Amino acid sequence: MTTIIKEADLIESVADALQFISYYHPMDYIRALGEAYRAEKSPAAKDAIAQILTNSKMCAEGHRPICQDTGIVTVFVKWGQDCRLESNKSLQQVVDEGVRRAYLHPENKLRASILADPAFTRRNTKDNTPSVMHVEMVPGSSVSIDVAAKGGGSENKSKFKMMNPSDNIVDWVLDMIPQMGAGWCPPGMLGIGIGGTAEKAVLLAKESLMGSIDMAQLKERGPRNDIEELRIELFDKVNALGIGAQGLGGLSTILDVKIMDFPTHAASKPVAMIPNCAATRHAHFTLDGSGPAYLEAPKLDEWPDVNWTPSSEAKRVQLDALTSEEVQSWKHGDRLLLNGKMLTGRDAAHKRIKDMLARGEQLPVEFRGRVIYYVGPVDPVGEEVVGPAGPTTATRMDKFTDMMLEEGLLAMVGKAERGPMAIEAIKKHKSAYLMAVGGSAYLVSRAIKGSKIVGFEDLGMEAIYEFEVQDMPVTVAVDSAGDSVHHLAPLVWREKIAREGLLEEA
Structure with a gap:
């Protein structure tokens, strides 16, 4: 008997799932992160995890995005062969209508980040479509769907290699992880795909990230096959690198390693690795023809009892009176609370500034004596001044840094390391x-008390804003002497882990 899947039911189910994962972390991630928080010995990493957990509960309560980067939508569909879609549209069009409705939801509008014509004009599609969809026909009379929203910071750190059959996968992973830096916002998950062809290995890596975090249970019962042994070995060895939460040095760089494999050619060993960030967002639902599928909300008391507050050691900084001498007094690792007015700007704004300076044109704002924040915020709803506004990966602005500092900029705020x-x-x-901590976008937005566009309004979320902030928490990642906490702290913690056996205690 044929199962009829109605167009409206599929649209509603996709839209509901994408709204759901924008503000609810998977509870397996929250439980694992709570355990990582309890075990963490690094004060900086523990503070970062506390911000992520606090932000997560705030988003669950307020139904606002965990991260300002609400992701590119990836959909895995297993379509039962006894099912028929009742629609005159393609499956891609129906799913994309669900994406469109989710991202334009008036009570929780999500950031549209998808650009058409990627090599040239890079025009925003304004509704986050199209999604990236993978369909498999399977026996049965139901449709099984995984939806994910993947942030650009973690997706950009994906790695792939066509290995020789004799090459060692563990060695390659341990070589790649430090090269990935902290732009993928650890602690998160690693998805690894082995075998097939080049594109199959990458697809396996992405699909593996749809699985639940179960490393603690796996270690407790012990591995039953080679893949599980490899998962445990990689988990232990990656964490022993000491990279830690947000790259600040510590015990928890990853919470799990997921691996999927597929038969491959005798001459080949394709291997792909894709990280999932602190804004881990995915969910599963099934349609059986009886109507839309709705996900059950987790209970707020399931979150760990962690409520981040500023460190007593944090120094308050008045941005409106900031001097070069005060900036030079900061040392890497110092915690600051920013107060006053700061500018924002990211990729498109920096590119336009460069082009305007090359033509001798006057810039719309004066950067001398100012601080810039690399951010593309979510649109506000209700009484909000600004929507979730966490930092974007700073390394993308590296090639513009000297130019901006020549314009008199005093300091920059972003996430992850600098090159x-x-x-x-x-x-x-x-x-x-x-x-600033990636994965704490809603928490950061609460520190923003005023917001107005002061340049390049046509760039939407990439426009230059002026934010007025109150006690916005940041850490000095690179000081005026060029000392970088992202370079130095992981080395310290790698040595401490090896010397003191900290991971065995955890």
């Missing part, structure tokens, strides 16, 4: 780079 080019510019200009 050699940016660090050299920071040393040259006696500037500083400050790090």
Whole structure:
């Protein structure tokens, strides 16, 4: 007997799932992160995890996005062969209508980040469509769907290699992880795909991230096959690198490793690795023809009892009276609370500034004596001044750093590490780079008390805003001497882990 899947039911189910995962973390992630928080010995990493957990509960309560980057939608569909879609549209069109409705929801509008014509004009589609969809026909009379919303910061850190059959997968992973830096917002998950062809290995890695976190249970019962042994080995060895939450040094870089494999050619061993960030967002639902599928909300008392507050050691900084001398007094690792007015700007704004300076045109704002925040916020709803507004990956702005510091900029705020080019510019200009926690976008937005667009309004979320902030928490990641906490702290914690056996205690 044929099962009829109605167009409206599929649209509603996709839209509901995407709204759901925008503000509810999977509870397996929250439980694992809670355990990581309890075990963490690094004060900086523990503070970062506390911000992520606090932000997560705030989002669950307020139904607002966990991260300002609400992701590119990926959909895995297992379509039962006894099912028929009742629609005159393609499956892609129906799913994309669900995406459209989710991202334009008036009570929780999500950030549209998808650009058409990616190599050239890069025009925003305004509704986050199209999704990336993978369909498999399977026996049965139901439709099984996994939806995910993948942030660009973690997706950009994906790795792939066509290995020789004799090459060692563990060695390759341990070589790649430090190269990935902290732009993928650890602690998260690693998805690994092994075998098939090049594109199959990457697909396996992405699909593996749809699984639940179960590393603690796996270690407790012990591995039953080679893949499970590999998962445990990679989990232990990656965490022993000491990279830690947000790259600040610590015990928990990853919470799980998921692996899927597929038969491959005798001459090949394709391997792909994709990280999932602190804004882990995925959900599963099934349609059987009886109507839309709705996900059950978790109970708020399931979150760990963690309520982040600013460190007593944090220094309050008045941005409106900030001087170069004060910036030079900061040392890497210092915690600051920013107060006053700051500018924002990210990829598109920096590119336009560069083009305007090359043409000798006047910029819309004066950067001298100011601080810039790399962010693309979510639109506000209700009484909000601004929607979730967490930092974007700072390394994408590295090539513009010297130019901006020449314009008189005093400091920059973003997430993750800076590259050699940016660090050299920071040393040259006696500037500083400050790090906000990726995965705490709603928490950060509560520190923003005023917001207005002051330049490049046509760029939407990439416009230049002026934010007025109150006690916005940041850490000095690169000081005026060029010392980087992202370079130094993991080395310290790697040595401590090896010397003191900290992971065995955890």
